[in-house]
Amino acid sequence: MQTPRDVTLAELAGPDAAAALARLRAHAPVTRLAELDGWLVTGHAPALAVMRDAAHFTVADPRFSTARVVGASMLSTDGAEHRRHRRPFAAPFRAAELEQRFGGEVARLATGLVARLRPARAADLRTEFAGPLSTAVVAHTLGLRDIDVPTVLGWYAAIVAAVTALSAGDRPTGEEIAAMRDLAVAVRGGLGHDASSVLTGARGSLRDDEIVANAAVMMFGGIETTEGMIANLVTHLLADPAALDRVRVEPDLVPVAVEESLRLEPAAAVVDRYATADVVLAGAAIAAGDLVRVSLAAANRDPAVFDRPDEFELDRANSRSQLAFARGPHACIAMDLARLETRVGLGALLDGLPGLRPVAPAAAAGLVFRKPAAVRVHWDF
Structure with missing residues (x-):
């Protein structure tokens, strides 16, 4: 059976990606895409199998562009080396501790942003709320106390641009070198001095340059995916007035809404792995070295x-x-920190912006990271 010829990467990056992914899944849960030069996993069961089997599907591959920009980290290593990188950061991110450790600061930041927005009676909630909130929380959790949001965003943009350039086979501009240098200075300045930073406990287990690499990874993930989570959740609720009304009067539904929004439109749509040996996955014969891209977006809509x-x-x-x-x-x-930010952020918006409603429909797009270009809304004062 041949791959559906009408499915392109451009379509998978568009607002109607779900329909294209459904066609691929109906064809086969694991499909070879020539344009991707690799395999796309669209079924829930094989997606789980790939992500759980680091022995056969690894991130430790020289084609993994993030490691080439920030250095080795928990994102780009497997096995014992991965555990060494990840272990120092596990305790600070335990769900049981997050509310006490970060809940008050997240609430303060969210309500402050809403208070500044409220007099305008209109805003783009992606760029004026979700982005600034996620960036400020990242700066707080990493102990970057004296660094303002625009500076952190500048580092983030330079690193993302370099990763994107390498992924496309281009040369980075070099701005990421300055960004990583400045981030390293800021991180080292806080180590040992800020007990609330999630980085402080890593000293002694990791070298300073390894802590900086993991900080860059957490900065990237914390900004990109959390901004997308908040923007996508607001978009889903504004498009469904009945659901929005239920969430307003039943606050216990907020965590449920967060999970359902994550299912319907995950902010990080794919994860990449590389086959370490010839392997058969859901009937597909994958060769050693092949790229295996797991579509989280497709798996999350698997009708099985x-x-x-x-x-x-x-x-x-x-x-x-x-x-x-x-x-x-x-x-x-x-x-769980991303979940906390999204829950608290939504609560601040609903409490602080009465009559919140969309100016125009919004839709998520993007091949790797999916979120709407803008979430334009207005409200009563």
Whole structure:
């Protein structure tokens, strides 16, 4: 059976990507795409299998562009080396400790942003709320106390641009070198002095340059995916007035709405692995060295797992079976902090912006990271 010829990477990056992914999944849960020069996994079961099997599907490959920019980290290593990088950061991100450790600061930042927005009676909530909130929280958790949001965003943009250039086979401009140098100075300045930083406990287990590399990874993930999470959740609720009304009057539904939004439109749409040996996955014969891209977005809409997969449903019983934060050894270490930010952020918006409603429909797009270009809203004063 041949691959559906009408599915392109451009379509997979567009607002109607779910339909294209469904066609691929109906064809086969693991499909070779010539344009990708690798395999795309669209089924929930094989997606889990790949992410849980670091022995056969690894991130430790020289083609992994992030490591070439920031250095070796928990994101780009496997096995014992991965555990060495990840272990020092596990305790600060435990769900049981997050509320006490970061909840007050996240609430302060979210309510402050809403208070500054409120008099204008209109805003783009992606760039004026979700982005600044996620950036400020990253700066706080990494102990970057004296660094303002625009500076952190500048470092982030330079690193992202370098990773993007390498992924496309181009040469970075060199701005990432200055960004990593400045980030290293800021991180080293806080080590040992800021007990609330998630980085402080890593000293002694990792070298300073390794702590900086992991800080860059957490900065990237904390800004990009959390901004997308908040923007996507607001977009889903504004497009469904009945669901929005339920969430307003039933605050206990906020965590449910977060999980369902993650399922329907994960902010990080794919994760990449490389086959370490010839292996058969869901009937597909994958060769050693092949790129295996797991579509979290497709797996999260697999009808074998989720009924009515294209609908946003607050009463869905298995939303937490979604794979938005990956699974296995590389499951997102800060997933519960991202959930906390999204819950608190939504609460601040609903409490502080009465009559919140969209100016125009919004839709997520992007091949690797998916979020709307803008979430334009207005409200009563």
